[in-house]
Amino acid sequence: MRVLIVEDERKVARALREGLEAEHYSVRVAATGEEGFFLVNHECFDVVVLDLMLPRRDGLEVLTTLRKRGLQTPVLILTAKDTVDDRVRGLDSGADDYLVKPFAIPELLARIRALLRRGRPDQVLRLRGDDLEMDLVTRRVVRAGQAIELTVKEFEVLEYLLRHLGRVVSREMLTRDVWRIAARATPFDNVIDVTIARLRRKIDDSFETKLLQTVRGVGFILRTTPA
Numbered sequence: 473m474r475v476l477i478v479e480d481e482r483k484v485a486r487a488l489r490e491g492l493e494a495e496h497y498s499v500r501v502a503a504t505g506e507e508g509f510f511l512v513n514h515e516c517f518d519v520v521v522l523d524l525m526l527p528r529r530d531g532l533e534v535l536t537t538l539r540k541r542g543l544q545t546p547v548l549i550l551t552a553k554d555t556v557d558d559r560v561r562g563l564d565s566g567a568d569d570y571l572v573k574p575f576a577i578p579e580l581l582a583r584i585r586a587l588l589r590r591g592r593p594d595q596v597l598r599l600r601g602d603d604l605e606m607d608l609v610t611r612r613v614v615r616a617g618q619a620i621e622l623t624v625k626e627f628e629v630l631e632y633l634l635r636h637l638g639r640v641v642s643r644e645m646l647t648r649d650v651w652r653i654a655a656r657a658t659p660f661d662n663v664i665d666v667t668i669a670r671l672r673r674k675i676d677d678s679f680e681t682k683l684l685q686t687v688r689g690v691g692f693i694l695r696t697t698p699a
Contacts, residue, residue, distance in 0.1 A: 478508030505529030539566035
């Protein structure tokens with residue numbers, strides 16, 4: 473599951489990232505409202521954790537604009553403001569939940585899980601390609617009824633491939649979006665290739681139809697039919 477944290481306080485943002493990553497969420501952090509607005513419009517997230525008091529563009533303005541544009545991603549507001557009027561304003565602007573600082577990380581995690589269970593009409597909590605299925609909430613992967621055990625990184629790579637089903641995914645895309653490394657060095661290709669090889673053994677070796685294909689010189693593609 474991908475979570476965007478929009479928070480300008482570094483200590484808070486770091487604590488949120490560490491708490492979420494410990495639960496195997498994929499996390500992006502934006503330090504300003506403008507950066508958060510840009511990321512939401514250019515990437516896919518399952519939940520947005522949004523602080524209200526942000527530089528450049530405050531949280532309510534970001535939230536209101538996103539809802540007007542039709543964004544249905546669940547948004548959890550973080551704020552130091554605790555009056556009834558503040559809560560009403562946040563919820564009326566399109567927030568799904570409201571958490572007052574200071575808060576405990578376990579409570580934040582519980583609220584995020586609740587938002588994911590509630591879901592949205594357009595929110596995809598299960599991904600599928602051919603007879604391969606992934607449940608993003610339980611983190612269970614099954615092919616042809618057979619459960620497949622994946623490491624955290626293998627799961628993230630497979631999720632990315634399923635979200636780009638039928639499209640070529642380059643090593644640059646995997647480096648940036650899965651490993652979250654801005655600049656790709658050639659030696660890092662080995663890490664990607666080893667992960668892909670292990671993933672391929674788990675999802676393809678025991679099955680007649682091979683789904684994960686290498687596009688030479690470009691990257692990888694998860695197909696629903698043999699190449």
